[in-house]
Amino acid sequence: MTQMRTGRRKYYDIFSHFYDAFIRMHSRQDEDDTRGFLVNAAHLEHKPGARILDICCGTGSVVLTFAERHPEASAIIGTDFSHGMLRRAREKNRAGRVVFIEGDAAKLPFADDSFDAVSCSHALYELKGETRQKALHEMKRVIKPDGVVLLMEHEVPQKPLIRFLFRIRMLTLGSKDAREFMGDGEHLKKIFPHVELSHSRTGKSKLMSCRK
Ligand SMILES: C[S@@+](CC[C@H](N)C(=O)[O-])C[C@H]1O[C@@H](n2cnc3c(N)ncnc32)[C@H](O)[C@@H]1O
Incomplete structure (x- = not known):
């Protein structure tokens, strides 16, 4: 791993x-809406036994929402390279349905x-240069031919100062x-032939649903 x-x-x-307190203070209950929006966009209701991966999962908010909404899923995995973020995620994993793995998004x-x-929420901008490209190619590699990669990012804020x-x-x-x-x-589209853009109800996040 590089020094940076x-x-x-x-x-x-x-x-x-x-981190969780900071997000709550910043987005209040919008956060729940945003996570629900991402999870719904996966359209897993007709895929019992689905396998779900959240990369750069942080303290687990998105992947734990997947676990809550999809009790029939056969594997739910969160990965992140920060030991601290994963420790917090594991504390929140009370039902024990999510497996957390420490590792780099690029491999x-x-x-x-x-x-x-496969989802990646509010984290792509964290991945610099080559790492981001490698991570996107890795997501494409591990997704099934009929699966979906969900990339959620911030919208440009409305309030002038923000x-x-x-x-x-x-x-x-x-x-x-x-x-x-x-x-x-x-x-x-340089990586995924099909990319569909949608916007969260709160107007704070956008979602790119990518297919190969
Ligand atoms: C802004 S947080 C987002 C966390 C979570 N996805 C969410 O929506 O709350 C970015 C996360 O990306 C992780 N991260 C950054 N670079 C990474 C890398 N190269 N490999 C794995 N995780 C990485 C950080 O440890 C952090 O948990």
């Missing part, structure tokens, strides 16, 4: 102690075509990345 990645991992180990320890749904701060944050990623993250997912 080790630094990010340590940052998230520390952030894990107040997933799963066979080809092994999941019905929008200004958001744009500055995006520009720290470099102008090409900033354009892509503020766009409609067109760049993902």
Whole structure:
């Protein structure tokens, strides 16, 4: 693992102690709507025994929502490279239905075509340069031919001050990345032939549903 990645991992180990409180304060109950929106978009209701993977799962909010809504799923896995984030996720996994695995998004320890749904929520911008491309190719590799990869990202905020701060944050990623993250997912078509864009009811998140 590169030095920068080790630094990010340590940052998230520390952030894990107040990550959930920070998200609650920032988004209040919108967070539940947003997670539900992602989980519904997987359309797993007709796939009993589905296999579900959430990468960069953090403290587990999305993958635990999958577990709640899909008691019939046969495998539900969350992966992240931060030990601290995963420790918190495991504490929340009271029903014990989710398996959490520590690892890098750029190298997933799963066979080809092994999941019905793969999600990555509010984390792609965390993956720099090569790592992001590798992670996207890994998601494509592990999804079944009729499965879906769900990539959720922030919308450009409406409130002027927040929008200004958001744009500055995006520009720290470099102008090409900033354009892509503020766009409609067109760049993902270089990897996934089918990309469908939708918007959460709260207007705060957008979802790219990608198929191979
Ligand atoms: C902003 S948090 C999002 C967490 C969660 N998906 C959510 O929606 O609450 C980003 C997460 O990505 C993880 N992460 C960043 N780079 C990673 C990498 N290269 N491999 C695996 N996880 C990574 C961090 O540890 C962190 O938990």
